[in-house]
Amino acid sequence: MSILAKVEAVLYLKGQSLSIREMVELTGGDRADVEDALIQLMSDYAHRETALEIVEQGKKYSLQLKSAYSSLIGTLIPADLGLGVLRTLAAIALSKGITQTQLVDLRGSGAYQQVQELVEQGFVTKRKHPETRSYWLQVTEKFHQYFQVDQLPQGLSLEAIVQATPDQPDE
DSSP, X not given: OOHHHHXXXXXXXXXXXXXXXXXXXXXXXXXXHHHHHHHHHHHXXXXXXXXXXXXXXXXXXXXEEOGGGHHHHHHHSOTTSOHHXXXXXHHHHHHTSEXXXXXXXXXXXXXXXXXXXXXXXXXXXXXXXXXXXXXXXXXXXXXXXXXXXXXXXXXXXXHHHHHHSOOOOOO
């Protein structure tokens, strides 16, 4: 997976502003490559018709919906699933199963509550992982039916990002 794809995936999945240093840690790339990838992504998003943009806020960057599309959020996203919860659900779905520890490293400590919400709503199963002290998370059949997803596209995987994410203590 290219550093460009890793930076884009990290910005999307974290769902919050990240510094260059944080992106370097999460992608396993070096600073110059991450900076180059970020510049390329900003240019790509600025020059094509897309609903997303990379926004610089101070010395941090985030991938977000352009303000012109904010009115769609209420009609397209079920009221009971917030954007952070959906991003957490996407991370679980794209990884085709992930430990809760890996998910928290990827998404932050807010993932604990988001996972609980997804379990309660029946979109995710949570069972004790046999080899670790963590839980194993997977999407359920309800996820596939609700989002009308029979099979996730090939090539969309978080495995390389999760493996490149350094171990961090839980927040």
